[in-house]
Amino acid sequence: MKEYRHDALKRMKTIPLFKGLPETQLHDLSRITVLRTFGRGETIFAEGDGADGFYIVLTGRVKIFKLSSEGKEQILHIFTSGEPFGEVPMFLGERFPAYAAALEESLVLYIPKTAFINLIHKDPSLAMNMLALLSIRLKHFTRLVEDLSLKEVPQRLAAYLLYLTKIKNKTEDIELDISKGQLASLLGTIPETLSRILNKMVAQKLIEVRGRKIRIVHTEAIELLASGIKTLT
């Protein structure tokens, strides 16, 4: 990890969390924040670390994950540019309940607790932005819990493929934005299981796979799978 003093004011203006915040306050804030870079795979914080501040992704991607006692990983979130992480345990004055690591070379902004707490008491728009943020995150978790408890892996995978087509506005040809190993962890399973299910889908002519590139051949069937109406035999 490398650390820099900086003048990231321009960058901070584009962060949704700071929308509506007076420029002067943003300027003050920028002077006590720190830029940090993390290499691919590098740990940003570990479960149990004290949360004396939080982070915002500027470039790259960061995963938040838990580890089981046997070492299995469950990804809770993947954050990209402009998204804050680690702010909840900071609010609560607790330790981080999960790990954070860079999925790729990433630039993040570190914001110390006291500075932010002062600011949020001064400016109501910051509190409202924060509320919106946490609300969206809660919704995300609701779906994650639902998936893990009530759906099988093929259904979760189908839903993820459709999600990719949606955010990329492509209907058929998509490219995984993470490795298959990481995808397995995101879907709450392991690489072996994911591999087998992809195979099955290929065998049933639902999709074609070439490395990270996936072509959805039978969209209808994938949608039926994702909605839980059908199962993958």
Add this chain to the structure above:
Amino acid sequence: MKEYRHDALKRMKTIPLFKGLPETQLHDLSRITVLRTFGRGETIFAEGDGADGFYIVLTGRVKIFKLSSEGKEQILHIFTSGEPFGEVPMFLGERFPAYAAALEESLVLYIPKTAFINLIHKDPSLAMNMLALLSIRLKHFTRLVEDLSLKEVPQRLAAYLLYLTKIKNKTEDIELDISKGQLASLLGTIPETLSRILNKMVAQKLIEVRGRKIRIVHTEAIELLASGIKTLT
């Protein structure tokens, strides 16, 4: 469901969400809220209903849950006196993403969206209270995801038993606060599986079970289970 006009001002003062709110505003709010009672098992809202307001439990208990396409239930939350629910989808202007039903005869306060949105813009303490609330809820979900994905049912059950001892400040004799069927749904499993695991624990002299009353005989072993160090063979 029965509905009443009311003067629940006294009750509203005791709700943590409204802590620090000027009495005048609370009074205004109380005049546009509605009291509703729901019988045991009665639905309060269904997934997909428009969220034109949210609720606060005054007496009784309310479960928030999802249903799979085959009818399996996963409880996301159980809320008791003083706790609000349904506020997140209301914030986001979306439909309820889950069901809510009364676990027992319950009295709830219904708060229409517009009144609350006005209030939150006027009073920053309300936003801060809300932030604290959502933060705690996120933490809860983090643990739920972790449990569902990384732990097995006996470990989740052990953790729940320890949780009961903690909130009741008892070390050995505890009483389930919900039916075993509902407990299964809370732990992300089904009654049959829960029943078998309780049996196993009894057979291994970890606990004794008499209806809803459970006595933890071998606390140490339960703690090892809950922490994931041991498994139940």
Add this chain to the structure above:
DNA sequence: CGGGTACTTGACAATGGTCAAGTGTGGTGG
């Protein structure tokens, strides 16, 4: 070209769910 990582494949084990048939048990009404 070499080496490591990511991914795949196979044989196997186990956790947990399904289905079906009991066994209570508490509450209500006769």
Add this chain to the structure above:
DNA sequence: CCACCACACTTGACCATTGTCAAGTACCCG
């Protein structure tokens, strides 16, 4: 006060899904 019904829970036999372990292959980066 007792009988009965509904409902919660239990138990057994079975099976599906998914994880484990162990090799092997492909692929990318230096």
